[in-house]
Amino acid sequence: MAIPKVMGTEIEYGITVRNDRDFDPIASCVLLVNAYREEHTSRILWDYDQENPLADARGFQVDGEKYTPNQQENIARNKTLVNGARYYVDHAHPEYSCPEVTNVRDLVLHEKAGERVVEMSRVEASALLPPGAQILLYKNNSDRKGNSYGSHENYLMDRRTSFKQIVEHLMSFLVTRQVYTGAGKVGSENRAHPCEYQLTQRADFFETEVALDTMVKRPIINTRDEPHADREKYRRLHVIVGDSNMSEYTIYLRNGATALALSMIEDGAIRKDLALRDPVRAIKEISHDSTCRREVQLENGKKLTAVQIQREFLELALQYTSSRPVDPMTRDVLAKWQYVIERLERDPMELHREIDWVIKKSMIESFMARKGLDWESPQVQMLDLQYHDLRPDKGIYYVLERQGRVERIVTDDEIARAVTEPPEDTRAYFRGQCLKRYPGEVFGVNWDSISFGIGDEPIKRILMGEPLKGSKAHVEELLEGSPTAADLVKNLRA
Amino acid sequence: MAESTQKQKPKRGGEGEGAGSGEGTQKMAKKGAELKEEMDALVDEIDEVLEENAEEFVKNYVQRGGE
Numbered sequence: 001m002a003i004p005k006v007m008g009t010e011i012e013y014g015i016t017v018r019n020d021r022d023f024d025p026i027a028s029c030v031l032l033v034n035a036y037r038e039e040h041t042s043r044i045l046w047d048y049d050q051e052n053p054l055a056d057a058r059g060f061q062v063d064g065e066k067y068t069p070n071q072q073e074n075i076a077r078n079k080t081l082v083n084g085a086r087y088y089v090d091h092a093h094p095e096y097s098c099p100e101v102t103n104v105r106d107l108v109l110h111e112k113a114g115e116r117v118v119e120m121s122r123v124e125a126s127a128l129l130p131p132g133a134q135i136l137l138y139k140n141n142s143d144r145k146g147n148s149y150g151s152h153e154n155y156l157m158d159r160r161t162s163f164k165q166i167v168e169h170l171m172s173f174l175v176t177r178q179v180y181t182g183a184g185k186v187g188s189e190n191r192a193h194p195c196e197y198q199l200t201q202r203a204d205f206f207e208t209e210v211a212l213d214t215m216v217k218r219p220i221i222n223t224r225d226e227p228h229a230d231r232e233k234y235r236r237l238h239v240i241v242g243d244s245n246m247s248e249y250t251i252y253l254r255n256g257a258t259a260l261a262l263s264m265i266e267d268g269a270i271r272k273d274l275a276l277r278d279p280v281r282a283i284k285e286i287s288h289d290s291t292c293r294r295e296v297q298l299e300n301g302k303k304l305t306a307v308q309i310q311r312e313f314l315e316l317a318l319q320y321t322s323s324r325p326v327d328p329m330t331r332d333v334l335a336k337w338q339y340v341i342e343r344l345e346r347d348p349m350e351l352h353r354e355i356d357w358v359i360k361k362s363m364i365e366s367f368m369a370r371k372g373l374d375w376e377s378p379q380v381q382m383l384d385l386q387y388h389d390l391r392p393d394k395g396i397y398y399v400l401e402r403q404g405r406v407e408r409i410v411t412d413d414e415i416a417r418a419v420t421e422p423p424e425d426t427r428a429y430f431r432g433q434c435l436k437r438y439p440g441e442v443f444g445v446n447w448d449s450i451s452f453g454i455g456d457e458p459i460k461r462i463l464m465g466e467p468l469k470g471s472k473a474h475v476e477e478l479l480e481g482s483p484t485a486a487d488l489v490k491n492l493r494a
Numbered sequence: 495m496a497e498s499t500q501k502q503k504p505k506r507g508g509e510g511e512g513a514g515s516g517e518g519t520q521k522m523a524k525k526g527a528e529l530k531e532e533m534d535a536l537v538d539e540i541d542e543v544l545e546e547n548a549e550e551f552v553k554n555y556v557q558r559g560g561e
Binding site for chain 2: 012014015016025090091092093142143144145147148149150152214215218240363366367370371378379381382383385386393394396399400403405
């Protein structure tokens with residue numbers, strides 16, 4: 001029986017500073033992350049002791065130096081937030097990792113709350129710059145000059161499912177899901193064939209099938225084996241092949257359909273041979289065809305379109321869910337998946353309210369038609385970039401949202417609440433509540449631990465190897481009965 | 495282009511169609527006009543927020559690779 005799909009996303013934002021000749025992306029990121037202030041939580045460390053990004057899911061350890069910053073640098077680059085998220089500097093980009101959630105609606109809520117947090121920090125940080133200078137941020141994945149930055153999804157999986165099983169079935173799912181997960185891009189890059197417009201920001205950058213790297217020779221399936229949980233029981237599948245999405249509907253379907261596919265893999269429910277002959281080639285061929293009619297070669301000699309392959313996965317999912325209890329949200333994911341596949345089969349442009357790459361393409365085409373522009377024109381490239389702009393008044397996605405031109409999943413009020421409230425049904429609740437209740441005593445945090453420094457006593461680390469423990473139902477009474485951090489530590493021992 | 499326009503012509507109120515279809519055509523035309531108005535409003539709003547100096551802006555947007 002598949003385990004609950006606890007999920008989260010990590011989004012790296014593009015950053016630039018207008019009117020600043022000495023723009024340094026790393027210094028700007030540090031400024032940004034520190035400009036977002038939550039009361040009392042600014043001195044908390046990120047606990048690198050628990051991290052191991054060099055462990056490979058295929059069962060070995062890769063040579064390399066583990067990154068451990070000194071204390072001052074650590075605090076300057078990492079902020080753990082009261083909603084359970086982590087906002088930090090990753091290389092030369094600001095990154096927001098949302099708290100662990102159990103369902104796709106909460107995922108949309110917390111990914112969107114991340115946009116708000118990062119935008120708030122942008123406003124604060126810009127005020128500290130010389131007059132006229134302004135930080136600009138983009139929730140996209142490419143500068144269209146061959147540089148890409150990531151959007152990663154995480155899914156909790158059963159350790160008993162072998163990595164080989166995952167790769168075997170997930171590869172063709174991930175390569176073809178871009179027909180409804182792509183964020184759209186004008187042109188191509190990284191030595192890919194030229195095209196006017198393509199489905200994804202990222203397809204041009206994938207050069208190999210399976211590997212540990214995320215920065216060079218990017219793989220379609222990443223093997224990082226860092227569960228951030230009890231490693232005897234769990235793995236965390238680190239999906240790096242996706243785009244940063246603006247559309248709530250797209251985010252919802254992206255994670256919903258992927259979580260379903262992973263549950264099916266755990267339960268051995270994919271008994272169909274959909275393996276692709278050359279996934280690295282197929283991912284680009286599919287992305288470069290906005291009619292969604294191009295066929296790709298399967299290992300068994302057949303040729304199918306990405307939509308046909310996704311139709312196969314959908315039918316398998318309908319079959320899979322027909323014989324077991326399914327919650328209403330999973331039913332809704334299936335209904336939306338079906339709705340989208342039907343329209344992709346007929347005419348993809350019908351999805352101009354739901355799917356990012358279609359929303360963007362339709363907007364750009366209206367603009368081109370009226371202004372007599374073509375795909376090469378700078379304004380069209382600007383539209384592509386500005387679709388992802390985080391400023392509420394300038395970001396074109398937000399303009400479309402305000403005009404009611406895109407489908408929504410959550411409300412603005414719910415998003416605002418998720419900026420300061422953790423999800424209630426995962427360990428993120430305990431993390432967030434500890435930061436709210438005992439900010440002065442929290443010493444360090446990681447996804448699966450929280451440590452307290454109380455007076456002169458040695459640091460006490462509480463391990464949280466179970467992502468579903470530490471929920472409101474589980475710890476509210478404990479927290480209510482612990483007015484101080486010392487009480488909490490004592491009560492936990494009792 | 496000219497050919498396809500000719501082919502479409504009979505559909506738009508050709509012989510043998512009742513008065514109802516005339517209304518239909520009017521409705522279609524009205525809907526088309528509304529749609530165009532709506533798209534014009536969108537393009538106007540986007541035009542207003544679109545960064546000036548697009549060429550330079552896009553050229554200067556350079557990122558370091560991440561992840």
